[in-house]
Amino acid sequence: MVEKSKDFFSTAKRRIKRKLNALRELILKKSPTVIVTTVARRILLSATTVVPSRSASITTSVMSEKAEKLQKYFQNDKYTTAKFSEILLHDCILDSESGLILTKENKLEKIAENIANYYVDTSSETLVEKVRTSVSSEVSDEVLHVFHRSCSAYGHFILDGLPPLAMNENKIKNDGLKIALPAFMPSWSLAALEELGFDESNIVKLEGNTLFEKLHITNFLSSANCFLPHPLSIAALKKLAKAEQNGQGSRKIFLTRDGAYSPRFAENEDEVQKEFLSAGFEIINPTKLSFREQINLFSSASVIAGNHGSAFVNMIFTPPKATIIDLMQEHWVDYWPGGTGSPERWLLNLTAACGHDYRLILSESIMEGEPFEKGDYKGLPTIKSVTDLGAIRSILNEL
16 A cells, blocks of 8 residues: 655645636636636525315316316325525526526526526527627616516416515615516506505616626525415415404405406306305405505405406415315316416415315316417417306305
8 A cells, every 4th residue: 555645635635726726717718707606595484394275176067188187186185385495696687578597607597497488488599698698787786586477467476476575574674685676567566565565765677688796586486386385485475464364254255357467258257246246245356456455355355256367366365264266267277388287276275375265166168379388478378268157056055
């Protein structure tokens, strides 16, 4: 055995270090965008949680492949939440139209890409260069980015966008951390933020591509919390919104979709509303209410019914053990590509996280327009249905 002296190892280490430094300098000289970085990570919700459904059922007379698919998606009466953390990126570019993030290593950030690839072709060879060379502004403030491209829909805004704000409320209101508000966000989102106590001094409005010195992001950007809601994130939302729940609610409300962004329509909507009116329901259009008015309304509800959509997300403010009646259209099944069952189950999972009972009525429908394809966003196809009135009466008789 040949013994090596301590000097030998020290010399070898110095040689290796010099070679690594030389290699690093060569890389930087050839490609200034390649930087060695360390990502700072902060845990927001550390534990995964198995969430069981309180009570769930499907009522339908539809006999089709889609109906069978929905039954398959609903076989499991529980789900497992994700873990949530926050990371800090340096010198990165945010495309405020698609939600893509280009890191200073010239790579697309994977968490943000998860939703953005529904709207742009992230496999395009020219995409990175296009984002990199289209910077129109720079922000030196420390900023928190929470709104992915689908947060223009109310359900994603609440479940994906607001929880990270709730968990950073003190930093935003007292320590100067700013909220990024991309150009695709609708005007009602700014009004909602203001009602939650975030004023314009807390917000950076974005247009085009922006270079950030320090950008905080979380994996809420992946939309995992919308489809697999963490009960602790809902508790944080209630605290942020100062939602008061004084015992069990008593109001029965039916939600209309007038003014909703998604093109889904019930052709017998008038008859549907008459059924619920005769059962003592109030007909409510949430788009006519302020965010605070919606919180107060849902905090006093015991039964919530309506056509499948984002307005149901306000059930997070409703006292537990409420009944949720979801009027789903047949062609909502596999409306979005992937075949995972996540878009179909999101209300089932949300009722489980909130401790509510879930009643789904599936009705026949037709779809007009081309199916939605990832990376080729040309608008959403239209769904038209005739809601099953007999199924509605059956459910209402059980209340």
